[in-house]
Amino acid sequence: MTLDAGHCAVPGEDRVGLDEQLPTLALVGSPNSGKTTLFNALTGLRAKTGNYPGVTVTRYVGRFSVDDQEMVLEDLPGTYSLAAISPDEQVVADVLDLDHPALARPDALVVTLDATTLRRSLNMLAQVLATGLPACVVLTFTDELTRRQGSLDVAAFERAVGVPVLTVTGGRRQELGPLRDLLLGWSAWPVPALPPPTEPDEVPGWIESVLTTSDYVLPKVDERTRRIDAVLLHPVWGSVVFFAAMFVFFQVIFTLASPVQGWLEDLFGFLGTQVRVHVGNRYLASFLADGILGGVGGVVTFLPQIALLFVLISIMEASGYMSRAAFLMDRVMAKAGLEGRAFVALLSSLACAIPGIMATRTLPSMRDRIATMMGAPLMTCSARLPVYVLLVGLLVSPSARIGPVGAQGVIMFALYVVGALSAMASAWVFSRLGRRSGPLLPFYMEMPPYRMPSARSVGLAVWDACRGFLRKVGKIILGTTVVLWVLLNLPTHSDAAMSAAGVDVHDSSAVSSYTIDHSVAAGIGRAVEPIFEPLGFDWRINVGILASLSARETFVATMGQVAAAAHPDQPAQGLKHLTVQSGSREGEPLFTAPVLAALLVFFLYALQCASTIGVLRRESGSWKWPAIAFGYLFVVAWVMAFLTQLVVGMLT
Amino acid sequence: MSAAPVVPVHAEATEVADTLRWVIPVGTLGFVGEPTALPAPLQSLYDDGVLTAPTLVEPSAVLLRMAAGRSWRADGPRVRRALQAALAEPREWRAPSDACTDDVLRAAAEEVLAGEVGDFVRGHGGVIEVVDVAADEVTIELSGACAGCPASGITVQHRFETALRRRYPGLRGVVAHERRDASPRGPALLSLLPTRHRDA
Numbered sequence: 009m010t011l012d013a014g015h016c017a018v019p020g021e022d023r024v025g026l027d028e029q030l031p032t033l034a035l036v037g038s039p040n041s042g043k044t045t046l047f048n049a050l051t052g053l054r055a056k057t058g059n060y061p062g063v064t065v066t067r068y069v070g071r072f073s074v075d076d077q078e079m080v081l082e083d084l085p086g087t088y089s090l091a092a093i094s095p096d097e098q099v100v101a102d103v104l105d106l107d108h109p110a111l112a113r114p115d116a117l118v119v120t121l122d123a124t125t126l127r128r129s130l131n132m133l134a135q136v137l138a139t140g141l142p143a144c145v146v147l148t149f150t151d152e153l154t155r156r157q158g159s160l161d162v163a164a165f166e167r168a169v170g171v172p173v174l175t176v177t178g179g180r181r182q183e184l185g186p187l188r189d190l191l192l193g194w195s196a197w198p199v200p201a202l203p204p205p206t207e208p209d210e211v212p213g214w215i216e217s218v219l220t221t222s223d224y225v226l227p228k229v230d231e232r233t234r235r236i237d238a239v240l241l242h243p244v245w246g247s248v249v250f251f252a253a254m255f256v257f258f259q260v261i262f263t264l265a266s267p268v269q270g271w272l273e274d275l276f277g278f279l280g281t282q283v284r285v286h287v288g289n290r291y292l293a294s295f296l297a298d299g300i301l302g303g304v305g306g307v308v309t310f311l312p313q314i315a316l317l318f319v320l321i322s323i324m325e326a327s328g329y330m331s332r333a334a335f336l337m338d339r340v341m342a343k344a345g346l347e348g349r350a351f352v353a354l355l356s357s358l359a360c361a362i363p364g365i366m367a368t369r370t371l372p373s374m375r376d377r378i379a380t381m382m383g384a385p386l387m388t389c390s391a392r393l394p395v396y397v398l399l400v401g402l403l404v405s406p407s408a409r410i411g412p413v414g415a416q417g418v419i420m421f422a423l424y425v426v427g428a429l430s431a432m433a434s435a436w437v438f439s440r441l442g443r444r445s446g447p448l449l450p451f452y453m454e455m456p457p458y459r460m461p462s463a464r465s466v467g468l469a470v471w472d473a474c475r476g477f478l479r480k481v482g483k484i485i486l487g488t489t490v491v492l493w494v495l496l497n498l499p500t501h502s503d504a505a506m507s508a509a510g511v512d513v514h515d516s517s518a519v520s521s522y523t524i525d526h527s528v529a530a531g532i533g534r535a536v537e538p539i540f541e542p543l544g545f546d547w548r549i550n551v552g553i554l555a556s557l558s559a560r561e562t563f564v565a566t567m568g569q570v571a572a573a574a575h576p577d578q579p580a581q582g583l584k585h586l587t588v589q590s591g592s593r594e595g596e597p598l599f600t601a602p603v604l605a606a607l608l609v610f611f612l613y614a615l616q617c618a619s620t621i622g623v624l625r626r627e628s629g630s631w632k633w634p635a636i637a638f639g640y641l642f643v644v645a646w647v648m649a650f651l652t653q654l655v656v657g658m659l660t
Numbered sequence: 661m662s663a664a665p666v667v668p669v670h671a672e673a674t675e676v677a678d679t680l681r682w683v684i685p686v687g688t689l690g691f692v693g694e695p696t697a698l699p700a701p702l703q704s705l706y707d708d709g710v711l712t713a714p715t716l717v718e719p720s721a722v723l724l725r726m727a728a729g730r731s732w733r734a735d736g737p738r739v740r741r742a743l744q745a746a747l748a749e750p751r752e753w754r755a756p757s758d759a760c761t762d763d764v765l766r767a768a769a770e771e772v773l774a775g776e777v778g779d780f781v782r783g784h785g786g787v788i789e790v791v792d793v794a795a796d797e798v799t800i801e802l803s804g805a806c807a808g809c810p811a812s813g814i815t816v817q818h819r820f821e822t823a824l825r826r827r828y829p830g831l832r833g834v835v836a837h838e839r840r841d842a843s844p845r846g847p848a849l850l851s852l853l854p855t856r857h858r859d860a
Contacts, residue, residue, distance in 0.1 A: 140733075161776075163776070167672050167673075168670055168672060168683065170671075170672065170673055198673065200671070200673070201671075201673060201677070201680060201731075201732040201733065201736070202671050202680060202732040202733060202736035202737075202740075203733070203736075204670065205737065205740060209666065210666065210740070210741075210744075212666070212668075213666040213667065213668040213669060213744070214668070214669070214670050215668075216668035217668035217669050217670040217683055217684075217685075218670050220668065220685070221670070221683050223826075
């Protein structure tokens with residue numbers, strides 16, 4: 009299971025070309041075998057990412073040099089087997105396939121094997137050696153093997169498998185030297201005269217014989233892991249701890265990130281003022297201050313929350329807790345008629361729906377796949393975070409408390425819970441709609457021992473996520489924001505026309521308000537008003553919602569532009585003071601509690617993400633399912649928002 | 661699971677390119693040396709000219725040689741299946757006429773001394789030699805730095821005997837002598853541990 013927001017905004021990125029001139033080595037190994045740690049240690053993070061042709065499995069390629077000889081290292085996706093089930097495994101199988109037309113084969117392979125799960129890993133080694141490519145083995149986690157009282161005669165193991173074997177623990181520098189020397193001499197690696205068998209009935213015998221010869225002593229169950237699991241996997245205590253952990257999670261996101269967000273807001277506000285003061289051209293100043301700094305800057309201020317979300321997610325994943333959470337939820341999923349694999353897909357959607365939808369490829373039944381795909385966009389992805397933070401911030405003040413805890417965090421937690429429950433309910437409904445009878449395949453999931461997450465791996469995950477977020481801001485959100493700025497500022501009005509309409513042309517705030525009110529965007533927003541009127545949304549919110557169809561964060565950018573135009577001095581405060589311009593509520597604040605609650609619920613359900621629709625189209629093979637998903641989620645979003653508006657309106 | 665469980669084997673390279681050392685479970689065949697008769701599945705490969713002599717049985721391995729013009733990559737899978745079928749019927753293997761079980765123990769002891777344990781002893785300037793094998797008991801002679809070394813008892817017991825028992829589970833005991841005429845370097849020290857090991 010990989011939670012990686014880096015994949016979110018970059019489907020269809022150009023493929024990384026392998027340099028034909030340099031020797032290319034590829035890392036092969038099962039998930040959690042320390043493959044990526046090794047890759048990072050060898051290449052020093054100078055990795056280029058891209059996609060494999062036809063699939064959105066990210067491809068990592070880096071370079072390293074030994075004694076002035078430069079070499080290319082490719083980090084293949086983690087796989088347990090070359091018999092492809094998932095797209096990740098298909099990529100590995102394709103890369104190692106001599107006859108595959110589209111991919112250049114690596115010159116040699118580096119196989120990482122987790123010494124604590126050697127029996128299972130040898131199956132893949134047998135398949136890798138059968139390709140006949142030069143290969144070497146890197147044994148990882150030998151320190152843990154020793155700690156858990158297991159052992160292995162590495163020299164005998166090397167003789168038995170017939171290829172060079174080295175141990176490298178956690179990418180330690182003193183162990184990398186010998187590895188680099190070994191990799192340099194890849195062309196001289198011994199290739200076994202007879203590769204191991206790959207027939208299913210012969211492989212277990214080979215594995216047994218190799219392990220007996222190398223005096224492999226199976227590591228004992230990690231005592232620490234066993235004790236922790238006794239609590240964390242307990243049906244009652246486990247669930248209690250899980251929900252408590254999630255609760256703390258959202259409290260932390262609010263309390264730690266908001267001061268930093270405040271500094272960023274001040275910074276962008278200051279820059280906006282500077283631009284207005286120093287840029288002479290009125291249109292350029294407005295474009296830079298309102299469009300870029302007010303819009304895009306408004307989205308960038310949510311970087312602290314995104315970063316913190318991924319700090320927490322990667323700690324949960326690296327420590328081994330994420331697998332336990334999925335295991336706990338498997339029981340809940342079973343009640344909904346879905347299997348644990350579906351939960352993995354939903355869990356991945358917490359970062360972004362796109363890897364979540366792609367993770368459905370592990371589901372063998374097409375019905376279950378569709379059902380899970382229909383539910384995945386409901387999980388609260390990181391793109392909803394800025395919108396939620398903005399709206400929740402308007403709804404309740406940071407000092408509001410429910411008992412001892414901050415009210416903002418409680419609402420946030422509730423939004424995540426409702427999103428998750430809705431996702432499961434939706435998956436359940438869609439799986440009922442056309443369930444074919446068939447046996448549920450056993451759900452296999454590895455429970456890795458608890459490990460201390462390394463600061464490096466957490467840092468990398470956060471860096472990846474932030475880079476993905478900023479890239480999305482730079483492409484989709486910037487693009488949409490620029491279009492919006494144009495739409496919000498056209499047509500232009502002469503001073504005479506504005507004076508005639510009673511606007512003081514010397515009051516820049518009044519001028520921009522007038523311009524926006526009579527802009528093309530306002531026209532569009534008013535045109536769709538009949539649809540959103542019952543929810544209490546005015547044309548400005550409508551424009552934000554329409555813009556957010558490209559990416560949810562754009563809503564924040566749009567509101568930022570509107571607020572920056574109305575209150576240029578304090579755009580952050582501007583939203584609070586927006587008022588309704590016409591109709592029965594004229595003059596009242598726009599963002600009342602019922603409207604905010606309705607907006608939150610609308611964003612919880614609506615499918616406002618062009619990338620997700622694209623992936624749904626590709627994964628389901630037609631436009632039918634994305635159309636159904638968009639349609640049903642829009643209807644649900646509207647109905648739920650309407651009900652919320654009514655209920656909150658009655659309560660307040 | 662079918663009637664006969666597959667005998668776990670794997671092939672290791674030897675110094676000779678066309679010969680592979682097929683590691684088999686300890687005690688499968690019960691003899692060492694060149695077999696005089698083989699079970700039909702394996703024998704047929706010799707008749708077809710895939711394999712060629714010599715064929716050598718070790719305490720936990722069988723050395724098979726590919727005939728000229730054949731390759732392990734192409735014909736190996738066939739050989740593996742034939743060998744596994746042959747190992748499933750150990751009675752069909754005919755030991756050399758002069759063979760006895762002590763040969764297996766002797767070969768196992770020599771293997772241990774040629775391998776990791778021997779390396780350890782040689783690394784410390786010691787010498788261990790097999791002087792006699794009789795009735796599942798091995799007599800070894802310690803010389804060089806081993807003679808008079810107080811740790812030799814530990815080496816014999818923990819390293820040599822453990823490694824040997826793994827290759828020959830029927831081992832009754834190891835008797836260790838120190839060579840009397842050996843002149844140990846440095847002052848002679850008395851061993852704190854008895855150098856004679858025998859199962860009770």
